[in-house]
Amino acid sequence: MRLSPNVSTLQPSATIAVATLCRELRAEGRDIIDLSVGEPDFRTPDFAAQAGIAAIVQGFTHYTPVAGLPELREAIADSMSRLTGAVVDPAGIVVSNGAKQALFNACFALFGPGDEVLLPAPYWTSYPDLISLARATPVVVHTTMEQGFKVTPEMLDAARTPRTRGLILNSPGNPTGAVYAPEEVLAIVEWARRNDAVVISDEIYGRICFVQERAASVLDVTEVDDNVVVVDGASKAFAMTGWRVGFSYSTRPLASAMAAMQSHITSNISTPSQYAALAAYRDEPRVEHAVRAMVNVFRRRRAKALEMIAAHLPGAEVLPPAGAFYAFLRVDRFYDEQTRDSIALCRKLLEETGVAAVPGAAFGDDRYIRLSLAAPEADIAEAIRRMASALSTTPAGRST
Secondary structure (H helix, E strand, O other): OOOOOOOOOOOOOHHHHHHHHHHHHHHOOOOOEEOOOOOOOOOOOHHHHHHHHHHHHOOOOOOOOOOOOHHHHHHHHHHHHHHHOOOOOHHHEEEEOHHHHHHHHHHHHHOOOOOEEEEEEOOOOOHHHHHHHOOOEEEEEEOOHHHOOOOOHHHHHHHOOOOEEEEEEEOOOOOOOOOOOHHHHHHHHHHHHHOOOEEEEEOOOOOOEOOOOOOOOHHHHOOOOOOEEEEEEOOOOOOOHHHOOEEEEOOHHHHHHHHHHHHOOOOOOOHHHHHHHHHHHHOHHHHHHHHHHHHHHHHHHHHHHHHHHHHHOOOOEEOOOOEOOEEEEEOHHHOOOOOOOHHHHHHHHHHHHOEEOEEHHHHOOOOEEEEEOOOOHHHHHHHHHHHHHHHOOOHHHOOO
């Protein structure tokens, strides 16, 4: 079959592919420690889950407005206002099937053939394909550990061309855990305004932050206008990945365009999911208690992972993540003739030790691998011990 150019070069999500392989290996009886997963290993807060169940029992299982229940959009707007102090217009919110659809909606509505979109690397694995699906061209702007994995206006200037139409900003970042300071966020937004570009600010990990109460939102430093789109959702902070509740916040005209587009693709998201999210966004004290409890666990796991890496993997380098729940390890010192890149290294780890990680190549930097902290502390420690044992046979891992 001849595929359309729309999908002929499209690659499956690397993180989902690794997670699928882990499930298959476990089904075969293998002892697998899965540090590839990109979702919290916590239950959805009971009060939110019960609201979703109650919606089903009460018969709230039919269509809603495409952009979401009006009361949910209002609750999201109120929550954003409480967190940032900004005045948030519910009419600018479009509720979507996860933040991933919100990102797709924004890319498809804003970019097209001939446009270039700047993409700081390391980047979340789906960003390049989302841009490409819009027939635009992702232009990678590489960052380094020494730069804190963050871009500056000067770096964006160096990458900009007359075709530059926008950029995607992700803070806290997946896979690096980098968190931009408020003044850094503002500087990037001001750069976009000077250059008639749109910043899509992916803030899905915003509440999972280790260096402050939460990561700075663009709404902390400016307002939404023609140069700013915010993407967020319930998936990560509320442990609601399977409920598929994300949203975008933009100007009313753009929100209307994205809702119209969504009406022809998926229509509204699951109605019971909307009621579960409504309970979460309305009950800030209870949801904040759940978020803080989860972040405290991630903080302890982060400390254990960094301790174990320093003790057992001295050949690896890692920048302590300031947010999200990943450790991004530089491991190219362990490459050799048999293990030439991050894909080969992750295959070696999975086959020889049963530890699943995601190759850095999926995030735009082949020198690294990503380890998820969404696993029990004991599993994280054991995984790093196993990795150290396997990597001790490589040139950088051998004792002298």
